[in-house]
Amino acid sequence: MKITSAEFQLGIPNLRQLPRDDLKEIAFLGRSNVGKSSIINKLCSRKKLARQSNDPGKTRELNFYLINKRICFVDLPGYGYAKAPEQIRSSWGKLIEQYLKGRRQLALVIQLVDSRHEPTPLDMMMVGWLDYYKIPFVVVLTKADKLPRSKMPNYLKTARSVFSPYKYCKDVVPFSSITGEGKSTVLHIISQFV
Ligand SMILES: Nc1nc2c(ncn2[C@@H]2O[C@H](COP(=O)(O)OP(=O)(O)OP(=O)(O)O)[C@@H](O)[C@H]2O)c(=O)[nH]1
Numbered sequence: 001m002k003i004t005s006a007e008f009q010l011g012i013p014n015l016r017q018l019p020r021d022d023l024k025e026i027a028f029l030g031r032s033n034v035g036k037s038s039i040i041n042k043l044c045s046r047k048k049l050a051r052q053s054n055d056p057g058k059t060r061e062l063n064f065y066l067i068n069k070r071i072c073f074v075d076l077p078g079y080g081y082a083k084a085p086e087q088i089r090s091s092w093g094k095l096i097e098q099y100l101k102g103r104r105q106l107a108l109v110i111q112l113v114d115s116r117h118e119p120t121p122l123d124m125m126m127v128g129w130l131d132y133y134k135i136p137f138v139v140v141l142t143k144a145d146k147l148p149r150s151k152m153p154n155y156l157k158t159a160r161s162v163f164s165p166y167k168y169c170k171d172v173v174p175f176s177s178i179t180g181e182g183k184s185t186v187l188h189i190i191s192q193f194v
């Protein structure tokens with residue numbers, strides 16, 4: 001799949017204002033700062049389509065991007081930002097769970113996990129939800145450029161052994177928004193679900 005057009009459609013703080021069209025959605029899920037906005041920009045070959053930040057927890061809304069005028073990428077608010085007040089953290093959780101379980105046109109979730117760290121308990125909880133709600137997902141290991149080359153094969157093997165047992169896990173892919181590693185694989189997988 002080649003992305004030839006990408007435009008910001010809308011940002012919403014709650015699910016009452018979800019788009020009413022029937023376009024298939026690909027949602028990007030992961031903890032704060034894991035690289036959700038960066039992967040969207042990289043896949044679309046755009047520098048500033050989705051706002052990236054050094055300030056974790058910046059993306060607090062669900063942001064919708066219209067891709068090739070026929071599918072939607074959804075940048076979900078990052079979870080697990082330790083400095084956020086408990087009340088806000090739990091409302092993010094509820095928002096994400098409601099979106100995941102209720103969104104009929106959700107075709108695939110790109111679950112992002114930082115390749116420099118072990119998956120967090122919240123990452124594992126998200127993967128558990130996805131499997132429970134029967135939502136196909138791909139685990140993308142972000143910031144692969146920061147991991148020494150020699151460590152990747154072992155890391156990938158461990159990550160596969162953690163995620164592959166989930167029935168709805170379709171693949172585990174290393175990715176870098178800097179080098180573009182993994183871009184064509186992720187685009188190919190997306191094309192199979194839309
Ligand atoms: N080296 C490297 N840095 C990356 C990569 N992807 C993202 N980053 C950096 O990580 C930081 C966070 O990236 P974002 O894309 O804003 O992360 P996010 O998941 O959208 O964060 P929130 O919106 O706060 O939840 C930024 O400083 C990015 O430049 C990558 O593949 N390699």
Ligand SMILES: [Mg+2]
Pocket residue numbers: 036037038051052053058059075
């Ligand atoms: Mg973001």
